[in-house]
Amino acid sequence: MTTAAPASGRTRSVLAWAGIAAGVLVAGLGVAAIAGIGTMPAQGLLDPEAAGPEGSRALVEVLRDRGVEVDVARDRTSALAALGEGGATLAIADTAPLDDDDLEDLASAAAGTVLLEPRTRDLRLLLGGAQSAGFVDELTAPACDFPDAAVSGSVRPGEVFTADGLRIACYPAGAGFGLVGTGSGPDRVIALDATSLLVNRHLAEDGHAALGLNLLGGTGRVVWYLPALGDGSLTAAPSLGELTPPWVTPAILLLLGSVVAAGIWRGRRFGPLVAENLPVTVRASETTEGRARLYAAAAEPVHALDQLRRDSLRRLARLLGLGAADAGAIADAAAARLDTDRARVRGILLDDLPRNDRELVDAADRLRELEAAVHRTVRPERNTP
Known part of the structure; x- marks a missing residue:
C-alpha cells in the first residue's frame, strides 16, 4: 500500500504535464492555421487560378492550350503594367474597389475590354447607360451579326441587359440581351454575365466555352484583372492591431507569462494530498x-x-x-x-x-x-x- 500510492501520484503528475503540453501544441497549431488563412491566395468567383465550381481556371487553361497568353493581375499597378505592353484584351471581374477614373484608364489602355461581372456604374461609364434587365436561364440563340457570338452557338445568358443605342446586342431574352457591347477594335467594350457562362461548372455547357474563347482570345493575349481593396479610394478597414495603443501587446504578453508562471507554481503538486480516500459513514x-x-x-x-x-x-x-x-x-x-x-x-x-x-x-x-x-x-x- 505504501509503495503503490507514490507511484500512482507520479503517474497522475506525468499525465497532467502531458495534457498541458498537448494543449499548448494544439493551441499553437490553431494559431498557425488561422495565420495561414490570411496568406492563402484568393480563390473566389471568376478567379482564373481557382479550380472550384465558381472559379475560371478551366477557361484559362483552354485559352493557353490555344496559344493565348494569360496574365493574372491582382492589383491595379500590375494590371496597368501588363496592359502597357500593348495588344492585350482586358478581362475584368468585380470592379467595386475601383474609382471611375481608374476604370476608364484601364479600358483605354487595353485592346478591347470584357466586363465579366458588370455593375450599373460600369455600364454607365463604358456602355452609354445600358442597364440590367433581369435574369434568364433558358437556352438562347445569338440572333446577331457579331462574329464572336454568332459562331459560338446558343448559351444560357444569366443576367441580361438593355441595349439602347448599342451596336452589339446578342442573345435576346426576356427584356434584354445576354451580351451587349459598343465600339470596335481596341475601343470595343463587351459586357456579359460570366458568372453564368464562364465559370468552371458552366463552361462545358452549350456554347459557353466557344464564346469565352472568341471574346478573350482574339488578340492572342489576355490580362485577367481581379481588383482588390486599395486599388481605388476604397481601402480596407484598419486592423485591431492598428487601432490599439502600442503598450497593449506587451501588456498582454506579460499577463500571459504571469498566468503560465502561476499555473506552473500552483500545479507543481497533482492529485490528492493523502495516499488513500477515507470515506466516513454516518448512520x-x-x-x-x-x-x-x-x-x-x-x-x-x-x-x-x-x-x-x-x-x-x-x-x-x-x-x-x-x-x-x-x-x-x-x-x-x-x-x-x-x-x-x-x-x-x-x-x-x-x-x-x-x-x-x-x-x-x-x-x-x-x-x-x-x-x-x-x-x-x-x-x-x-x-x-
Whole structure:
C-alpha cells in the first residue's frame, strides 16, 4: 500500500504535464492555421487560378492550350503594367474597389475590354447607360451579326441587359440581351454575365466555352484583372492591431507569462494530498438527531415542521398515485379521500405555523394522524402507514 500510492501520484503528475503540453501544441497549431488563412491566395468567383465550381481556371487553361497568353493581375499597378505592353484584351471581374477614373484608364489602355461581372456604374461609364434587365436561364440563340457570338452557338445568358443605342446586342431574352457591347477594335467594350457562362461548372455547357474563347482570345493575349481593396479610394478597414495603443501587446504578453508562471507554481503538486480516500459513514439516525438539535438550538420550529411536511407530502403523493403533483394538489386529494374539510387538511399540510416547541409537537401529531387516516382509506387491511 505504501509503495503503490507514490507511484500512482507520479503517474497522475506525468499525465497532467502531458495534457498541458498537448494543449499548448494544439493551441499553437490553431494559431498557425488561422495565420495561414490570411496568406492563402484568393480563390473566389471568376478567379482564373481557382479550380472550384465558381472559379475560371478551366477557361484559362483552354485559352493557353490555344496559344493565348494569360496574365493574372491582382492589383491595379500590375494590371496597368501588363496592359502597357500593348495588344492585350482586358478581362475584368468585380470592379467595386475601383474609382471611375481608374476604370476608364484601364479600358483605354487595353485592346478591347470584357466586363465579366458588370455593375450599373460600369455600364454607365463604358456602355452609354445600358442597364440590367433581369435574369434568364433558358437556352438562347445569338440572333446577331457579331462574329464572336454568332459562331459560338446558343448559351444560357444569366443576367441580361438593355441595349439602347448599342451596336452589339446578342442573345435576346426576356427584356434584354445576354451580351451587349459598343465600339470596335481596341475601343470595343463587351459586357456579359460570366458568372453564368464562364465559370468552371458552366463552361462545358452549350456554347459557353466557344464564346469565352472568341471574346478573350482574339488578340492572342489576355490580362485577367481581379481588383482588390486599395486599388481605388476604397481601402480596407484598419486592423485591431492598428487601432490599439502600442503598450497593449506587451501588456498582454506579460499577463500571459504571469498566468503560465502561476499555473506552473500552483500545479507543481497533482492529485490528492493523502495516499488513500477515507470515506466516513454516518448512520441516518445520527444525521436526523444532529439536524434536530440544530433546529432546536436555533429556535426554528417552522423549519423543522417544513421538513416533516415535505416527507409527509412525498409519502401521500406516492400513496394517492399523484406522481409529481404540487403540495396544494396533494392536500386537496387527501381532503377528498377523507371527505373532510379542505381548509383543515391544507392547514395541517401547508398553512399552520408553529410558534414554539409545544405547537410543533402538536402539528407533528396531526401530520401523523392525517397520514394514517389516508393510509387506512387506501389500504384498509393495514392500520399503519
